Amino acid sequence: MSKIYTITSGKGGVGKSTTTANLALGMAILGKKVVAIDLDIGLRNLDMILGLENRIVYNIIDLLEGRAKLNSALIRDKRNDNLKLLAASQTNSKEDLSKEKFLNLLEQLKEQFDFVFIDSPAGIETGFSNAFAGADNIIIVATPEISSIRDADRVVGILEANGKKNISLILNRVQPELVKKGEMMSQEDILQILAIDLLGIVPNDPRMIEYTNKGEPAVLNKSSITANAYMNITRRLLGEDVPQIEFKPKGLFQKLFGKLQRT
């Protein structure tokens, strides 16, 4: 029984690839067999976030067009045997991927792996619809900004129109200090707007650039503030009941008139 998750967002640059890398590696760390698929054809990225760029010989288009066998296209992670990467092609365009062949591939992968994570390209065009077509679960990544939430809402609409039922949200790059000051939308604000389930909250991590520079995702750094968040999400995907951390804004009245109210 394997599970196919597509990580998508609508808006670009909100953290889809970073999330995919960390959930895939996190799941592998927990002992599950995982394949991460970079479906951002033409803008390959997941390989570098995972630090596997030098190992790629064949990509997903090579595989789907019969130029490579499955075993040679699946790149083995150097740190964890449970994780394989299927890289995007750099030279093709999104339209070069045959949806039918891709769906057949997913059927095959389902038999070999416990989890399949698909990193979707930004936008709501062909690449996006290929990415969610075969998934039974959708993870929407959004940041607490109006443009990201607006796009996420649009994506939810499209997914629901396509019959997708298991849609959940990862709220990324949350800055608790700003939420407390009332200068960043809280998870409650956002969940009320999007009306989907919350899968997890990932704080903004100034060290993220360091992890990407080295090709070592956050989950490998025990001291990282995001590692814990990603591992919690991974456990939730396995059905564990891991409580969410809450960042609530302080009520202005509570702060200013707390004393008066008591009288």
Next chain:
Amino acid sequence: MLFDFFKRKKKSAKEAAERLHIILAHERGMTRLPFFDDLKADLIKVLSKYTNTKDSLDIRVNRQDGYDILEINVPIKNKAKRQKTPA
């Protein structure tokens, strides 16, 4: 002024959430309902038999518990048209 101080203190996050609520309620009709344009045209046709409100017809889609809820607000500006002018 003290009043200004409180006004400026209106939190930008609340403002963002309010703006999103409003824009999305209006956009969702177009983006989620394939029959939106036809519905709007039909509503205008029916309503204009009785009122002069066609330009201010306000159609929203709000989300609650994973469902889309269609809300139609018809502001009645003028008194209803007389019955003697049939369509």
